[in-house]
Amino acid sequence: MNRIICFHLFNDYSGSPKVLKMALEGLLKKGYQVDLISSKGGTLDELLHYKNLRKYSYSYRFSNNPVITILRYSTIQIYTFLLAFRWLFYKDVVFYINTLLPVGPALAGRIMGKHIVYHYHENAFVKGAFYKVLATAMQKxxxxxxxxxEYQASFLQRKKDVTVVPNALPKNFENRLTPTPQAAFERKQILMLGSLKLYKSPLEFIELAQILPQFAFELVVNDTQENINCFMKEHKINICQNLTIYPRQNDVVPFYNHASLVLNLSDKKRFVETFGLTALEAMSAGLPVIVPTEGGIAEMVVDGENGYKIDVQELDKITNVIKNILSDKTLYTLLATNALKYSEKFNAGNMIGQITKVLATSSLKEKQRNRLGNTK
Incomplete structure (x- = not known):
């Protein structure tokens, strides 16, 4: 049986662990033995019922204090670096590194001569120096x-052995979405899913709710209620009557099924979306989207067809477009229908198949390398 050793730093309900869960589930169903090393809780723990999965867990969470965050991160890198040597004498294993962050086990794997596959979700080259260092390490x-x-791949200096595999949604997620353009238009409900990080523009979303009291706004934050309360207090925010803010959710399908329009307001000057999973989720629910003008997420939208590309700096323009979309039933129906059609291009089976192929090829290369080593 082939064995995949997978490392993922923070197991929550954000995009990268959701995609990883789909990939690992595909591998598990194909009979691979998967050893998963990640933090406690989160979507990856939904795989624990598989008999051919073994999980090694640790406690980890982010802090608002950057010094504390880097200390916790460094501690986990040392721990997973040392833990990786558990597989020193295992042959024909592949180290599957999800996101840039697990650099410790990637380094350990290289030292042991294991085959290393990175699943790269970020765009380090529009982030800070720390991520650029991690991206350089990944390429080595x-x-x-x-x-x-393709947008994300274009920033890499390295071009060899780089495969583009667009994200997709799990079938059990898609099957629970209920696209109803006529009813959605009548709801006049605007949804955004994100974090409290300022480059995700939660403050601008709150401002839109204040500007447009005739519409209902919902903000789903990938954080605890305690941190949301602290954020509100720090920024002296008074929540208006047409805005509801929710903490981290295990299941976001109900939010899409009750929305009319989904926004992604990531500030391209500080952060660029490499893909845009929430936009795909929205379009799979038959919902138009408004997204930034740069990044992988911008590749997913054609202005006036399935949504609009507008930067958060143009809040007045976003305001006017929202008014137009939610007041013109013909326009809304066109956008919603095209959004649903576009989402069908992102097939979960194809995504899992391509990832499995990369890992299987890596496993084969590892076997061949071991055979050559044994014949010398």
Whole structure:
């Protein structure tokens, strides 16, 4: 049986662990033995019922204090670096590194001569120096790199053994979405899913709710209620009557099924979306989207067809477009219908198949390398 050793830093309900869960589930169903090393809780723990999965867990969470965050991160890198040597004498294993962050086990894997596959979700080159260092390390350590969009791959200096595999949604997620353009238009409900990080523009979303009291706004934050309360207090925010803010959710399907329009307001000057999973989720629910003008997420939208591309700096323009979309039933129906059609291009089976192929090829290369080593 082939064995995949997978490392993922923070197991929550954000995009990268959701995609990883789909990939691992595909591998598990094909009979691979998967050893998963990640934090406690989150979507990856939904795989624990598989008999051919073994999980090694640790406690980890982010802090608002950057010094504390880097200390916790460094501690986990040392721990997973040392833990990786558990597989020193295992042959024909592949180290599957999800996101840039697990650099410790990637380094350990290289030292042991294991085959290293990175699943690269970020765009380090529009982030800070720390991520750029991690991206440089990835290009040195990885035998294979999986990117989520052509936009993301274009920033890599390395071009060899780089495969673009767009993200997709799990079938059990898609099957529970109920696209109803006529009813959605009548609801006049605007949804955004994101974090409290300022480059995700939660403050601008709150401002839109204040500007447009005739519409209902919902903000789903990938954080605890305690941190949301602290954020509100720090920024002296008074929540208006047409805005509801929710903490981290295990299941976001009900939010899409009750929305009319979905926004992604990531500030392209500080952060660029490499793919845009929430936009795909929205379009799969038959909902138009408004997204930034750059990044992998911008590749998913054609202005006036399935949504609009507008930067958060143009809040007045976003305001006017929202008014137009939610007041013109013909326009709304066109956008919603095209959004649903576009989402069908992103097939979960194809995504899992491509990722499995990369890992299987890596496993084969590892076997061949071991055979050559044994014949010398």
């Amino acid at each position: 350590l990885a035998h294979e790199i999986i990117c989520v969009s």
